[in-house]
Every structure is written in structure tokens, then in C-alpha cells.
């Protein structure tokens with residue numbers, strides 16, 4: 474199947490949805506209304522200033538070692554600019570790692586970014602694979618932003634964001650080569666989420682998530698995990714819930730990577746910047762006390 478076929482089918486689905494029973498409204502619950510408003514209003518400098526570095530706007534965190542040589546002297550007048558570029562480099566490295574786990578993707582494949590934010594990961598995916606990338610977000614502001622960036626880059630024929638609940642997408646059953654959640658699965662029920670990924674993925678397709686999850690070995694969500702939930706109005710799941718809900722929905726983990734040690738340098742650097750938001754200590758403390766983990770899970774749709 475070509476991407477045009479899928480695109481046509483998607484349009485037909487959307488058109489049909491206007492009066493058909495398959496229609497699932499963008500805002501299925503009052504909670505989703507809160508989340509849509511949250512992301513519509515979001516304009517934190519830590520996200521916009523980092524995105525301005527090269528036009529890739531992310532709403533996720535970073536991985537990898539800090540390049541101290543690139544940062545140079547902290548007393549230098551250009552230090553803060555270099556620090557922002559370094560944080561952004563680490564966030565893009567995170568998205569690149571997620572894409573590394575999608576498996577072989579062809580130009581005529583379609584990928585789905587569930588909870589696409591301002592679209593940074595979608596742009597990177599299209600630039601790497603040359604394929605179609607469909608994103609969904611609850612926020613009309615984010616979707617507009619992502620589509621505007623795609624137009625500016627001349628890739629709007631391949632990359633598209635729309636306002637839609639990731640639990641009820643308009644994508645045809647069994648036609649998507651790979652799909653992902655990049656720090657967006659803590660807003661939804663995991664059984665519902667993986668049922669929808671499982672529905673849209675082709676057999677043998679790949680699902681990848683990078684997420685923060687609480688560690689069942691700690692016992693229960695720690696006070697820091699509760700702080701992160703309150704800060705973002707989200708509901709962080711445990712590692713156990715991820716693995717159980719995947720198993721329930723024909724998603725078989727192929728790789729489970731603990732990225733906690735890889736994300737700590739990002740947080741420790743961010744905590745020293747002028748762009749702090751106040752949540753840095755909760756991440757650092759919970760990663761260090763073992764109550765919270767930064768995880769990549771790549772799973773095969775069987």
C-alpha cells in the first residue's frame with residue numbers, strides 16, 4: 474500500500490466520521506479538556522528557546538553526556554546560549570534514540586506519533602525515513618504550530634498533526650508501520666492506549682515509548698512522583714502496568730532500556746540554567762532514590 478492510499482483512506486475516515494458511529498470526539502472526557510487547555514496555554518521558555526535553536530520543538534527531556542567542551546567557560550557571556558543549545562542537543566538525541574527503535578521504515582510507510590506536541594519528533598522521523606508521519610494531540614495550538622512548521626519546511630505533504638484523542642484515532646486498522654508515544658502515555662489509561670496502537674499497527678509493526686514510570690520495586694509512587702503528576706496534571710504509571718498492558722494487547726517487548734542514568738546529566742545541567750521551571754529537583758531526587766525511572770520500551774505487534 475502507498476502512503477497516498479492510506480492518506481485517501483484517512484480522509485475518507487475523517488469525512489465519514491462527521492455523522493458515523495465510528496466518530497470519537499477529540500475531547501472524550503472533562504480531563505481531556507483540562508489537558509487540551511494546559512497545552513494550548515503552554516509557552517515555557519525552556520521549550521521555546523530550545524526549539525528556536527534549530528526549529529525542532531520538543532516537549533520531552535534529554536539523554537546523553539553533557540559536552541563540557543561545547544559549553545566552555547561558565548563566566549563567558551555566550552555560556553547561557555551554549556547551555557540552551559546543549560540541552561536541546563540532548564533532547565534531540567532522545568528523539569533520535571526513539572527513532573532508532575522503530576525498525577526498518579520505507580518511504581511509503583506511515584508512522585503515527587501519539588501525543589505529538591509541537592511536532593519535533595515527527596519532523597525528525599520524516600527527515601530520517603522520508604515517509605508520511607501522522608500526529609495527534611489534544612491541543613489545537615500545538616497542532617497548528619506543528620503544521621505551520623511542516624509548511625515552513627516544505628514537508629506538509631508528509632507530516633500532519635491533527636486534534637484527536639490518541640485513544641480513538643481515525644487511522645485504518647492494521648496499516649501503520651510503526652507508532653510511538655514520546656512522554657505522552659501518562660495522560661491516558663494504558664489498556665485503552667495499547668488497544669488503539671495494536672489496532673492501527675500492521676502485524677509485525679513496531680511500537681515504541683519513552684516514558685517516565687514509577688518503579689514497583691520502590692513500593693508505591695513516591696512524593697516526588699506525586700509532585701511531577703501535580704505539576705503536569707498527569708498520572709504516571711508503573712513499569713509493571715506498561716508491561717502488563719502491552720502483553721494484554723499483543724505488543725511484545727523487544728527492548729526495555731532503563732534510560733535513567735542517561736537522563737540525569739540533562740537534569741543536572743538544566744537545574745543550573747536560567748530556564749528552570751521548578752520541577753528539576755523532583756526529577757533528580759526521584760531518579761536518584763530509585764522511585765522513578767526513565768524507560769524506553771520497543772515492542773513488536775504480533
Ligand SMILES: C[S@@+](CC[C@H](N)C(=O)[O-])C[C@H]1O[C@@H](n2cnc3c(N)ncnc32)[C@H](O)[C@@H]1O
Nearest residue numbers: 531532533588589590610611638639655657660
Ligand atoms: C509532554 S507532551 C509530549 C509531546 C511530544 N510527544 C514530544 O515529544 O515533544 C504530551 C502530549 O500528549 C498529548 N496528549 C495527552 N493526552 C492526549 C490524548 N488523549 N490524545 C492525544 N494527545 C494527548 C498532549 O496534547 C501533548 O501534545
Ligand SMILES: CC(C)=CCC/C(C)=C/COP(=O)(O)OP(=O)(O)O
Nearest residue numbers: 517519531532533656684685705750
Ligand atoms: C517523564 C515525564 C513524567 C513526563 C511528563 C510529560 C511531560 C510534561 C513532558 C515534558 O514536557 P515539556 O517539555 O513541556 O516540559 P518542561 O517544560 O518541563 O520542559
Ligand SMILES: [Mg+2]
Nearest residue numbers: 519520532533
Ligand atoms: Mg521541555
